[in-house]
Amino acid sequence: MKVRVGIEGFSIDSAHYTLSSPKDNQLHGHTYRVTVEVEGEVHEENGFVVDFNKLRELIKEAISSWDHKFIVPRRDMDKISITSPFKLEVKIIEAPYPTVEYIGMEIAKYVFTRLGSNFKVFVKIYEGSDSYALIEYP
Numbered sequence: 001m002k003v004r005v006g007i008e009g010f011s012i013d014s015a016h017y018t019l020s021s022p023k024d025n026q027l028h029g030h031t032y033r034v035t036v037e038v039e040g041e042v043h044e045e046n047g048f049v050v051d052f053n054k055l056r057e058l059i060k061e062a063i064s065s066w067d068h069k070f071i072v073p074r075r076d077m078d079k080i081s082i083t084s085p086f087k088l089e090v091k092i093i094e095a096p097y098p099t100v101e102y103i104g105m106e107i108a109k110y111v112f113t114r115l116g117s118n119f120k121v122f123v124k125i126y127e128g129s130d131s132y133a134l135i136e137y138p
């Protein structure tokens with residue numbers, strides 16, 4: 001029997017833009033709230049699908065590279081140049097758009113590749129208070 005366990009309450013603050021949206025093509029920021037669920041069999045030797053402590057550390061790793069970053073698709077990197085007195089760390093996303101859909105997919109893929117193929121990973125990621133993407137990986 002499959003059981004799904006999860007941890008909620010993570011968040012990322014990032015800047016991005018979405019060239020595919022006339023309203024959102026201005027550089028702006030979001031707080032992304034992240035919940036990660038993992039589905040698998042309960043292991044008889046410990047009673048866990050996955051140890052919450054292990055899962056919490058994995059999620060922290062997965063989201064840390066996105067926090068307080070300017071998220072830019074690789075294909076746009078050579079079109080951007082900013083000089084500033086502030087610190088500017090860019091997170092390159094291997095996707096055509098730096099949308100919540102693709103950010104969520106990257107987080108799901110990160111967790112999945114470290115847990116192994118016996119699991120299915122679900123990521124729910126909110127962009128703002130009422131809009132979200134729900135990713136099932138793979």
Ligand SMILES: [Zn+2]
Nearest residue numbers: 016024028030
């Ligand atoms: Zn946005």
